[in-house]
Amino acid sequence: MTAQKDKVSNNLPTTPKTDLVDVIRTLFRWKKVIVTACLLAGIGSAAIVLLLPVYYQANTVFFATSPDQATPELLFGDGALAPELYGNESDIDRMLTISESNELIDYLVDTFRLYEHYDIDEDSPKGQFYVRRHFLGLYDITKTKRDAIQLSIEDQDPELAATIARTARDKINQLGQSLIKSTQQRAIATFVNNVSSKEEQLAVLSDTLQALRKRYGIYNTEAQSESLTALASTTENKLNSTRAKLIAFQERGGRFRDSIGVYEIKAAGLEEEFSKLNLKLDRFNDGLSQVLLYTRQYQEANTSLSEDKEKLKQYQATYSSDIPAMIVVEDAARPQVKSRPFRTLIVLGAVFVTFLFTLIGILLFEAYSDVDWKAVYQGE
Structure with a gap:
């Protein structure tokens, strides 16, 4: 009976196992290479990140107001409903659209002479495209989870970042008011004609x-x-x-x-x-x-x-009347702490990636070191 079991067990296919000890033994054999690669990656990345410019981010937060605030029928009590103070989704979308408009970006570029600040040739055929793209890389406008709008500006000069953020917010308010006032102008012209x-x-x-x-x-x-x-x-x-x-x-x-x-x-x-x-x-x-x-x-x-x-x-x-299109919650104060780069994380990330790829490279090299790559290349 025992002989039959041995015979059956000998006929079963054997499953190859990866010997973890052999892998560890191989890695320890290459430990100097691994340590050297990680050290070089750490030193190189540290040298590189030290050359990266430091950016500061200024933030301002505001709510969109309802156009009801500029509706005479509601403002003077002729309507059946009281005017709403805060805007709805449509009003927020309108403010976001204004915040991303080229009119706002070009105004900020001209006001703060960003061609010179970003070292972009204003007279080049694609100068406007490059300056807009560079600015948008430093500019962010988002809707918060509480339906507020947060405007962020990054710059190497913290005072300039705060000034641009405040100016952008004020210009957004002005453009929002102009949209409402244009509607009022058409209504006024209609009433003048009727009168x-x-x-x-x-x-x-x-x-x-x-x-x-x-x-x-x-x-x-x-x-x-x-x-x-x-x-x-x-x-x-x-x-x-x-x-x-x-x-x-x-x-x-x-x-x-x-x-x-x-x-x-x-x-x-x-x-x-x-x-x-x-x-x-x-x-x-x-x-x-x-x-x-x-x-x-x-x-x-x-x-x-x-x-x-x-x-x-x-x-x-x-x-x-000067009826604002927004309610400012947080003014753009001068940032005290840099927003980027995170040098420690960059160095640690570079070391980790180097370590990972070094391990993979060593294991692949050891696994296929006995392969005749020349014969493989020649198709033999």
């Missing part, structure tokens, strides 16, 4: 209304209607009374001849007065509907004109 058009319309209505009043003699519809009606009624009553008296005197004979003449004259005068009053009433009634129509149109146009003038004043007041 001018309505003033012309109001002048036409006023002239037409004056012509109708003069034509029909209507100046106060309610007062004139009451007075003319009352006067016509009174005159008619007087006329009827005078006629009745005249008939009575005529029936009594010739002895009342003088009274009959007096009442005939009175009746004739009242008839003439009543006739003229009727003509006035007819003319008044003929023009009343037109006068009322144009009076109502004039009043509505005047009310609309007053509302537009008030809105125009509100927009002009808002346009003249």
Whole structure:
């Protein structure tokens, strides 16, 4: 039975194992090479990092404000909702877009003479491209997890880094305000045109209304209607009374001849007065509907004109106001500590990479040292 088990075990395939002790033995045999390579890497990288320029990073943090702050309807309490103080995602995206615009970058390049500062030839065909690329390598704008915007500038001069960061932030605020003010300008121009058009319309209505009043003699519809009606009624009553008296005197004979003449004259005068009053009433009634129509149109146009003038004043007041497009949380202070390079980490990283690749190279060399590479190259 034991012989059969030995036979079976001899027939099983054997799995090659990597002898860790042999690997360690090999590495210790090459330890001088490994140590020398690591020392050379450390010394070389230390010499190189000492030549790297030191950069300082200035940071400023701000929130985007809501455009509601510059909306006259909300600002003056005409809207149903209170204006929001902080901007939403769209407002943050707008500020980020402004922060990454070439207009801002070119402004900073010209303001701080960055062509000379970065030692870039301004007159070269690609000078603008190179200076923008160099600046963007030192410039960073990000949205924080609390929906604030952080602007960072790196430079070898810490004071210049802080100045550029503050200037960039102020320019972003200015560009954000200009976008809002351009919208306000268009609204103001629209209101100015509306006011001018309505003033012309109001002048036409006023002239037409004056012509109708003069034509029909209507100046106060309610007062004139009451007075003319009352006067016509009174005159008619007087006329009827005078006629009745005249008939009575005529029936009594010739002895009342003088009274009959007096009442005939009175009746004739009242008839003439009543006739003229009727003509006035007819003319008044003929023009009343037109006068009322144009009076109502004039009043509505005047009310609309007053509302537009008030809105125009509100927009002009808002346009003249300095409403910021951002709320500054952290000013760009002069950085006290460098942001890069991290010399220790660079040296340690170079030593570690050298150590790793040296180990790999030694193991590969030992594993394939007995290979005839010439024959392999010749395909044999």
